[in-house]
Amino acid sequence: MSHNSYLTASQQKTRKKNLFILSILTILIIVTFIISMNTGVIKLTPMEVLSTLFGQGDAQQQLILFEFRLPRIIVAVLVGMGLAISGAILQGISRNALADPGILGINAGAGLMVMLFISFFPATAAAPVFLLPVLAFIGSGMTAILIYALSYKRHEGITPMRLLLTGIAVAAGISSAMIVLTLRLSPENYQFVATWLAGSIWGSNWKFVLALLPWLIVLLPFVYSKSRVLNVLNLGELTAVGLGASIEKERRWLLAASVGLAGASVSVSGGIGFVGLIAPHLARQLVGAKHQILLPASALVGGLLVLMADTIGRSLLEPSEIPAGIVVAVLGAPYFLYLLARLKQ
Incomplete structure (x- = not known):
């Protein structure tokens, strides 16, 4: 096998692996999205959510899903993507591994x-x-x-x-x-x-x-x-x-x-912190440093991270809420210290 054909095969393998990882991240966001729609003080079963999405739910279910939960879930995903790409x-x-907005x-x-x-x-x-x-x-x-x-x-x-x-x-x-x-x-x-x-x-x-x-x-x-x-x-x-x-x-x-x-x-x-720090680092570990694939991966990891944090914050101490920023900080602060220690080595 020639060097060029080997390089092409290697690139194809890497591309397939990266597409697989992006697909997995997308599926995880969809799954978390569905779980988040079922999470709240007033419980909606998966079948109730599904029927409400197709216009079959009652007035209360439509109000809960379309006016309260869906906008918040979408905002969480968009915010995560924005902060991750910014980071x-x-x-x-800056070529600084600790840079984060x-x-x-x-x-x-x-x-x-x-x-x-x-x-x-x-x-x-x-x-x-x-x-x-x-x-x-x-x-x-x-x-x-x-x-x-x-x-x-x-x-x-x-x-x-x-x-x-x-x-x-x-x-x-x-x-x-x-x-x-x-x-x-x-x-x-x-x-x-x-x-x-x-x-x-x-x-x-x-x-x-x-x-x-x-x-x-x-x-x-x-x-x-x-x-x-x-x-x-x-x-x-x-x-x-x-x-x-x-x-x-x-x-x-x-x-x-x-x-x-x-x-x-x-x-x-x-003030949600650490998303712009964690998401690009995790994405870099998964797909490498080329920004053509790193940027989409970072966006997906960031969206998933904030959506999971918001869902956990809403469900952990019901009916009270833990702000998503605090949940992210619980994960982000130790990760920041780990990166800082690793860079000093």
């Missing part, structure tokens, strides 16, 4: 803008729903620019460790500002902000699905079209320049996409 982009452009402070920047808005407008107002992702994008974008400017040095560019430390410092400062802001909130808004900061999927109706969906429809294909650029950036700046990549221009476009995905996701889900 994959940040890890790619939560750890770097981008989520905190989005949260600060959302909190400022809520401080002056009712959290339940209908009109701001579509405005929240825009405000979150502005807040996360300003934070990203600040972190980028503080991390950049003329002769060295951006080093992974300096980016991480700068992001952590900026996130701490923003978190302090948010704590001060909570002092002027009314009791109702304070309760909302406390829930939001814990990472609860609070955007649980169809308006929030429609507010989030356009951001993902536009940004996910754009990021995927930049897969080859991310592969080149992973090789290092000197190699990327040698291959003809315009590093700073591409970084800015990709950073803007990452900020948009994180900001829009955080605006409807609250």
Whole structure:
């Protein structure tokens, strides 16, 4: 067998394996989706869910499924996908295994803008729903620019460790500002902000699905079209320049996409951290480092992770809820420490 034919056979084997993994992840999301539809204070059997989906359920079953559970489940999946792709982009452009929109402070920047808005407008107002992702994008974008400017040095560019430390410092400062802001909130808004900061999927109706969906429809294909650029950036700046990549221009476009995905996701889900860290790492373990397959795998792992966290949070202490952000943090914090220890070796 010639080298070329062996390479082709090897590539075909890898492609089949990756497609199998993507199929398994999709099936797991569908299974978790079905379990989540059956989970809640008011129980619906699988047959009741199925009949309601086909228009055969009674008024109460239709209200529970279509107005409460389905929008929340879809938002959880979309948020997981958005945060996971945002984290994959940040890890790619910074070559930092610990890069994540939560750890770097981008989520905190989005949260600060959302909190400022809520401080002056009712959290339940209908009109701001579509405005929240825009405000979150502005807040996360300003934070990203600040972190980028503080991390950049003329002769060295951006080093992974300096980016991480700068992001952590900026996130701490923003978190302090948010704590001060909570002092002027009314009791109702304070309760909302406390829930939001814990990472609860609070955007649980169809308006929030429609507010989030356009951001993902536009940004996910754009990021995927930049897969080859991310592969080149992973090789290092000197190699990327040698291959003809315009590093700073591409970084800015990709950073803007990452900020948009994180900001829009955080605006409807609250401060869910670690998804952008865990999902790309797990996906990389499953399908490798090529972004053409890594990005779809990260999106599926992220969607599955947030959906599972929200389902567990809703069912563990019924009728009370544990915010999805806390469930993710229980898994994410030890994983972060594990990665940190491994990188020091």
